[in-house]
Amino acid sequence: MTEATLILVRHGQSQWNLENRFTGWWDVDLTDKGEAEAKAAGELMLAKGVLPTIAFTSLQTRAIRTLHIALQHAGRLWIPETKNWLLNERHYGGLTGLNKAETAEKHGEEQVQIWRRSFDVPPPVIEKGSQYDPGNDARYAGIDVPLTESLKDTIARVLPFYQAEIVPQLQKGETVIVSAHGNSLRALVKHLSNISDDEITGLEIPTGQPIVYPFKDGQPSGERAYLSEG
Numbered sequence: 074m075t076e077a078t079l080i081l082v083r084h085g086q087s088q089w090n091l092e093n094r095f096t097g098w099w100d101v102d103l104t105d106k107g108e109a110e111a112k113a114a115g116e117l118m119l120a121k122g123v124l125p126t127i128a129f130t131s132l133q134t135r136a137i138r139t140l141h142i143a144l145q146h147a148g149r150l151w152i153p154e155t156k157n158w159l160l161n162e163r164h165y166g167g168l169t170g171l172n173k174a175e176t177a178e179k180h181g182e183e184q185v186q187i188w189r190r191s192f193d194v195p196p197p198v199i200e201k202g203s204q205y206d207p208g209n210d211a212r213y214a215g216i217d218v219p220l221t222e223s224l225k226d227t228i229a230r231v232l233p234f235y236q237a238e239i240v241p242q243l244q245k246g247e248t249v250i251v252s253a254h255g256n257s258l259r260a261l262v263k264h265l266s267n268i269s270d271d272e273i274t275g276l277e278i279p280t281g282q283p284i285v286y287p288f289k290d291g292q293p294s295g296e297r298a299y300l301s302e303g
């Protein structure tokens with residue numbers, strides 16, 4: 074039997090988390106508070122002796138920097154890491170850049186909640202070439218950049234990456250850290266904790282809080298727990 078550990082961490086507070094704006098694939102950096110959250114996550118991993126041996130992250134600055142700050146403070150900046158767009162945040166389509174409260178005033182709380190948390194209703198598409206369209210960003214060269222994504226669409230890209238790249242590391246007994254985003258991590262937690270399409274609407278992932286799953290032979294062997302509470 075091979076035991077392993079999966080650590081999931083949502084990036085620390087970003088500039089647009091602070092400004093309450095839909096972010097999705099737009100690339101924003103961490104705030105000072107976000108950096109402090111990442112540092113605390115690394116210190117917690119060190120204190121608990123839960124030390125990553127291999128890392129995965131998205132192509133987005135806020136997740137990459139959270140990973141690096143956390144690893145630095147856990148003494149693990151040297152471990153191998155993979156960056157892949159398949160771990161990016163869910164694409165927020167035409168909502169990208171808008172203020173969440175102003176959007177709720179305009180379209181109603183209920184509609185905004187559907188766009189934010191429904192399983193399979195995507196936000197309106199982003200206009201190609203518009204201000205916050207990441208379609209021409211060099212990091213996405215050769216990728217068919219979506220124009221919007223529901224959680225269901227996000228799961229359809231995150232899970233195959235998880236199965237192909239992350240599960241083999243867990244089967245080998247690695248301590249894997251995935252530094253990603255609210256909705257790309259909701260996609261993973263939905264799968265790992267077997268949460269239904271209806272119940273996933275109620276799941277929130279806080280910034281900078283490592284979530285840990287124990288694994289045996291490449292399968293989760295227990296429920297998720299916050300490392301701070303373990």
Ligand SMILES: O=C(O)[C@H](O)COP(=O)(O)O
Pocket residue numbers: 094095096097098162165189254255256
């Ligand atoms: O992309 C965003 O705006 C956030 O990272 C997640 O936002 P949400 O909680 O509205 O899905």
